[in-house]
Amino acid sequence: MSTHSQANPTITFIGAGPGDPDLLTLKAARRIAEADVILYAGSLVHPDILKHARADARIYNSATLTLDEQIALMADAAAQGQHVARLHTGDPTLYGAILEQMGRLDDLGLDYEVVPGVSSVFAATAALKTELTAPGSVQTVILTRVAGRTPVPETENLADLARHRASIVLFLSAGLIKKVVKQLLAGGYPPGSPVVVAYRVTWPDEQILRGTLSDIVARVQDxxxxxxxxxxxxxxxxxRYGESHLYGDASTARRKAPARDGIGILALTRGGIKLGRRLLDHYPDAILYAPARHLPDAASLPPNIVPFDRGARHAVTHAWNQHQALVGIISTGALVRLLKPLLRSKETDPAVVALDEHGQFAISLLSGHLGGANDLAREIANKLGGQAVITTSSDVQGLPTAELLGRERGWKLASLENHVEVSATMVNGHAVGVVWEGGDGEDLPFDAPHITRYADIEAMKAARPAAGVIISPRRIELDQFEFPVMVFHPPVLAVGVGCNRGAPAEEITANIRTALAEAGLAEESVALVATVEDKATETGLLRALRKGLDWPLEVYRREELRQVPERMLPTPSAAAKKYLGVPGVAEPAALLATRGGRIVSPKRKFENVTVAVAQGAEAGLHRGEIRVVGFGPGALDQMTPAARHAIETADVIIGYKTYLNLIQHLAPGTPRIRSRMKEEIGRAKKALALAEEGKRVAVISSGDPGVYAMAGLALELVERKTSHVHVRIFPGIPAANSVAALLGAPLSHDYATISLSDLLTPLDQILDRVEAAARSDMVIALYNPRSTKRVQPLIRSLEIIRGYRDPKTPVGIVKSAFRERERITLTTLDAVDIDAIGMLTTMIIGNSHTFISRGRMITPRGYENKYDVDASTAERIVRRPH
Structure with a gap:
């Protein structure tokens, strides 16, 4: 950039605006009038703008000049002491390519300045009479383009940008409209999303095309x-958008962080702090905020207790912006006064529960339904042995709330539009109509005299109730109703998919969304995607489901697809018959997934993808689930939030009795099935049987479920039974990693984990692996080293390892890592005490470079010269937790 004086610049880059000469800024007009030489961007600059130029000014159309020729003209004029005006359309700093010009001028030591102009993007929004940002809708604007002659960085792929759901304005892309639509669909925009194409805005031939992603290509081409x-x-x-607080009461004019996490607990007294610490036992991921003066141990507080000394109002404001829910252990009146300046709307405010110091009453104070304060108050009361105080009208009357209707059944609300009006109508006892498309014979999940069920939408429209609720897998336009209506989408659709080998994820995603949109079906009603086993490993399909669509995949064998009669398929596939021996892929897979449903959108054939949609009953598409959960070493604070949630939301918990004891404080009301050691197969079979009944079953394992635990067995059993129960794996911290953290850093280089249990693996095979690891000089982590009766595997393994390792090789032995009876021992290979080792022990045997320093076991990664430590200083140390 030029570093010369800007007082009297020689060259001025000027934004000429979108076209209308009246939108030229005063400064731009003045610079044009002062210029001796003018270069303008051809037909992109309105000719009337050049009327500001002097009669003797030399004017050049830059469209006919190369960059070198333009720079030569500027340099020649500057050498003669003349002023140059370089006119660009819109604002020169947006796709104006002025950086390369300025770089050349810097090299020549020439002064320049930039005068901004009105960008075409803002002229377009003015023509549309709208904003690009709106409260409650969008607060981010992305200005971009798609790759044409000029590439776009990979990190700026339009499909990825689309996932932000920001306002997106694309420059220089009208000729690539098909590509734009394809990438927006791949990024998650529904085909019905509104889109505008603004052509030559503010020019006499201006055109504004309005449409949706499903029809805009044709409109632009026409x-x-x-x-x-x-x-x-x-x-x-x-x-659709909300109102800002810009023009409201100053007390509400604030900006809140949109992303919140977990529970914040506010306590102002010593009694409140004591109760807050009790709550942390039940909610270890929560944060307790308390006055520093009441925390004498402030220097040694755990990270989930945060002292404050700037007053309660500051602490409340911070917690309000950080957490999904607040629990105030203070009087209701004081809490209300603290919260008053922060209140905004029920859609965005966090849940708030007021709690007395003795935990007798948990009062749902704010966001009872949408925020979940009612449920949280009941949960806290249950944990503390107190009483929940719920005052929302619907709960008192035993009536459903419209916004929570169907939550337990997995129904998804199409939008929050009208939810206030419908909810108010329902709780006030006014007439509410309900239409449940496809719910024939099923009882409504609520009952009240003023709620009437109608056969179809037309019947409800004719009856004209005060409000309506529609349960349907179809997209419903709300403009057709004269009364407020809410729409729920039940999970009753199965999408069958076939694809060519190598079909990209973006194409599969876009094609599925297009097929659903063309059929008028809601994505929110899709329960799963189904295909044939041959396509189950297609990278594009797996990536589309993982990144774009987030639906489970159900895979069928060819034999299963062959059982579907061709008469049930609207469009059987000759290609599938020829190459796979099945009547089709998309249609029969979708039908099988619904378990007795019907095709509602016949096969739609795209270039590389086929898509069909079937609709069934909710019960037919409801799938039980096995959640194989690793809870880590045993302490609740070492468990991942995802694992904890999987356990707390399960219908049944199954596990080894010792493991169930370790998580006894989680989900206290959930049924538990305990088993003993050596009953893993029985556990897995019971989990599968319960999941096939539709239950969500958590099968718990210590450490990580994929390391000598239940994950492999569960998947193997489901595969052998050809069951379509979904299996989800929730990782945990493996024992080797937990033990390593307690010992120091013994696994900093290559290592092998070996289980010495010979219950499932022959001892000879185990010993072969031990020898291979010992010979390789890898660090060795030994799981299940011995039991009361099983001693020989450990004795023989140590004999083998001693044949390859120095007797003074460091060995770390940890019993009950991160549990109450934790015991940590550092010793050497020649001094291992076998009698002190049991089934709750994990051993780590170092390699030839491992050493012990200051009570820590360390394996360097080839940086020995950086350590001034003698491995012979290995010592025997026993440490107990403080």
Whole structure:
């Protein structure tokens, strides 16, 4: 960038605006009038703008000049002491390519300045009479383009940007409209998303095309637009948004962080702090905020207790912005006064529960339904042995709330539009109509005299109730109703998919969304995706489900697809018959997944993908689930939040009795099935049987479930039974890693983990592996080293290892890592005490470089010269937790 004086610049880059000469800034007009030489961007600059130029000014169309020729003209004029005006369309700093020009001028030592102009993006939004940001809808604007002659960085792929759901404005992309739509669909935008193409905004031939992602390509092609146009996609175009606090009471004019996490607990007294610490036992991921003066041990507090000394209001404001829920252990009146300036709306405010110091009453104070304060108050009361105080009208009357309707059944709310009006109508006892498309014979999940069920939408419209609720897998336009209506989408659709080998994820995602949109079906009603076993390893399909669609995949064998009669398929596939011996892939897979449903969207054939949709009953598409959960070493604070949630939301918990004892404080009301050692197969079979009944079953393992635990067995059993129960694995901290953390850093280089249990693996095979690891000089982590009766595997393993390792090789032995009876021993290979080792012990045997220093076991990664430590200083140390 130029570092010369800007007082009297020789060259001025000027934004000429979008086209209308009246939108030229005063400073730009003045610089044009002062210029001796003017270079303008051809037809992109309105000719009337050049009327500001002096009669003797030399004017050049830059479209006819190369960059070298333009720079030569500027340099020649500057050498003669003349001023140059370089006119760009819109604002020169947006796709104006002025950096390369400025770089050349810097090399020549020439002064320049930049005068901004009105960008076409803002002219377009003005023409649309809208904003690009709106409260409760969108607060981020992305200005971008798709790759054409000029590439776009991989990190700026439009499909990835689309996932932000921000307002997106695309420059220089009208000629690539098909590519734009494809990438937006791949990024998650529904085909019905509104889009605007603005052509030559503010020019006499201006055109504004409005459409959706499903029809905008045809509209643009019909209009013959290939350039000079912007593409705008934004939630604001739906015409739905909230109100800002900019013009409201100053006490509410605040900006809140949109992302919150977990529970914040506020306590102001010593009694409140004592109760807050009790709550942390039940909610170890929560944060307790308390006055520093009441925390004498402030210097040694755990990370989930945060002292404050700037007053309660500051602490409440911080917690409000950080957490999904607040628990105030203070009087209700004081809490209300503290919260008053922070209140905004029920859609965004966190849940708030007020609690007395003795934990007798848990009062749901704010966001009882949407925020979950009612449920949290009941949960806290249950844990503390107190009483929940719920005052919301629907709960008192025993009526459902519209916004929570169907939550337990997995129904998804189409939008929050009208939810306040419908909820108020329902709890006030006014007439509410309900239409449940496809719910024939099923009872409504609520019952009240003022709630009437209608056969179809037309019947409800004719009856004109005060409000309506529709349960349907279809997209429902709300503009057709004269009364407020809420729409729920039940999980009753199965999407069958076939694809060519190597079909990209973006294409599969876009094709599935297009097929659903063309059929008028809601993505929110999709329960799963089904395909044939031959396609189950297709990278594109797996990536589409993992990154774009987030639906489970159900795989069927060819034999299963062959059982579907061709008469039930609207469009049997000759290709599938020829190459796979099945009547089709998409249609029969979708039908099988619904367990007795019907095709509602016949096979739609795209270039590389086929898509069909079947609809069934909720019960037919409901799948039980086995959750194989690793809870880590045993302490609750060492468990991942995902693992904890999997356990707390399960219908049944199954596990070895010792493991169940370690998590006894989690989900106290959930049924538990205990078993003994050596009953792993029985555990897995019971879990599968319960999951096939539709239950969510948590099968718990210590450490990580994929390391000598239940994950492999569960998957193997499901595979052998050809069951379509879903199996999800929740990782945990493996024992070797937990033990390593307590010992120091013994696993900093290559290592092998070997289980010495010969119950499932022959001892000779175990010893072969021990010898291979010992010979390789890898660090060795030994699991299940011995039991009361099983001693020989450890004795013989140590004999083998001693044949390859120095007698003074460091050995770490940890019993009950991170549990109450934790015991940590550092010793050497020649001094291992076998009698002190049991089934709750994990051993780590170092390699030839491992050493002990200051009570820590360390394996360097080839940086020995950086350590001034003698491995012979290995010592025997026994440490107990403080």
């Amino acid at each position: 209009a013959g637009i290939t350039k000079h146009a912007l593409i705008i996609v934004s939630p604001v175009l739906k015409g």
